[in-house]
Amino acid sequence: MSEPFLQIIDVSKRFDNVVALDKVNLKIEKSEIFSLLGSSGCGKSTLLRIIAGFEKPDEGRILLEGKDITKLPPYVRPLNIMFQNYALFPHLNVTNNIQFGLKEEKISKEEINHRVNEILNLLELNGLEKRKINEISGGQQQRVALARCLVKKPKLLLLDEPLAALDKQLRVQTQFELVNLQYKLGITFIIVTHDQEEAMSLSDRMAIMKNGEILQVGNPVEIYEKPKDKYIANFIGTANIFNVLNKNNQIIIKELNYEVKNINNKENYVKCLIRPEKISVKKLENQSDNLNIGVVKEVAYLGSYTKYLIEVNGFEFYSFMQNSLVSDNLQIRWDDKVQISFNETSIYFFND
């Protein structure tokens, strides 16, 4: 068992008696894209700043490849950070921004030029070398910021909301470029984001943070399909959470009054999650007896799929239906009665 690439051990941090991080433990493997996900104030940025060395933890240690870097100042740590606002130097042109970090190392001029050209090619920044930072677009600035870090060949790259400043179209494109780049270079990425879609599509693994604590660590599938609690379930995607009753060895979803039959594990779960895309609705033609019947309260047609808000016995939940046939569109309308169905294996039971 090799030791993890980056280890965060019992790291705590307070600001004026406000707890920013509370005994955080994390292990990050080499060459993975790891996301720290949480709403603002959850401590993810503080953790990133501690890894970068801008803040010192009150307690705990940071090990990089087994070496304790907790007390090292930022300028000797073999890692780099890309800031949310990029923090490019406005008084320097693109080339000078990129070679800023190299000039701090003892490297020959030829080597600097070689590495700058290499990175300019890699990030398709050729032709912008002499431009000032305010003379290039937001997307180009983002690539300069990335180039300025990558040219240092860091062991670890920290990215603070790397895509937040880009407009939506550019964001999707840049997401793929980032993943490709990471794959090509094999550098470990730690990304801080509040955008769950961004985290899902970029990460190999992610950590969900709240109030300075890590709630769950896992790959996107685990986090989405098997969230540890209600908060995570609601934070990632849309969640339909039902109460579960355990009566005489019968497992019953209370709100739907539905008995789950094919269940092996009859533990005392109190809640269950069924994601909206796993619930399908069908317009009721003839009175059917064995399936649940609900009323459509809202319909939102979104092109590739349609969102339905369904009410059963006063309880509301969502169903997302793929519009795989043109004739599917707008078949179901407000106040229609619908049949609800789902696969029992799609039910995820948990304790709150």
Add this chain to the structure above:
Amino acid sequence: MIKNFKKQNVWFVFTPYLWLVLFFFVPLALILKISISVSEWGMPPYRDLFSLSENGLEINSTLGNYLFIFSDPFYIRSYLNSLSLAFTSTLLCLLIGYPIAFYVAKSKTSIRNILLIMLIIPFWSSFLLRVYAWKVLLQGSGIINSILIHIGLISEPISMLHNHYAVILGVVYTYLPFMILPLYGYLVKFDLNLIDASNDLGAKPLNTFVKVILPLSLPGIVAGSMLVFIPVVGEYIIPEMLGGSDKLYFGKIIWDEFFVNRDWPIASALAMSGIVILVFPIIIFQLMYAKYNFKNE
């Protein structure tokens, strides 16, 4: 639209120029006129430039005043003294003011406002009083000497007043806010992430200061230095009150020529040459600086 605007607001636009002409160019022209006049006893103490006599129109103009002041090392030395005072005190203001401006700009908003008020409070009292206060502090029976004698560091009062060190002290004290405020104006806009970014890229604190903070606060340094340097060259009151006979300053010489010797033409020639010597380097500097700024914008 724009045409209408221009027609209606022509006076509005020209008012500042009118002000400039009336209160700057006209007096300047008067001084220029006096500086090339011939001095004589009377009121005013110079001969009219143009006079009518039996021989027709007579022009009584001379460059003698200028020749005189440039041939007398006394005037040149006083001018150099003033330049050196301005240079020294600007540098001191910068060295003292920069850390203060940086500290104020980077403190929390609530504390920042209090600190700014503390910087501005001295302006509420008269400039003359503040300089006089230094005179009281520094004199032989002043507080500083009393304390030093009391704690036994010295046995009799040291003479701190009436030398050029006292002048530098007074000037630095008086002009420090003029350095701090423009510096603060630039530093408060400074993105702290840039310092983190520089550190992260491997630059140690000193390199970060030299390569990032300093170049980006250069406009503030220039503005503050100008605000200190220019008025100090002509400073009269502080050398008069705190200075001694060890060094004579330009402002005081002009005063003496005007009011003691009543030689208005010489005094005007001194003032004019002072403006010319001071203004040209500043114009060149400003042009260079505008170019630098333009490249950066």
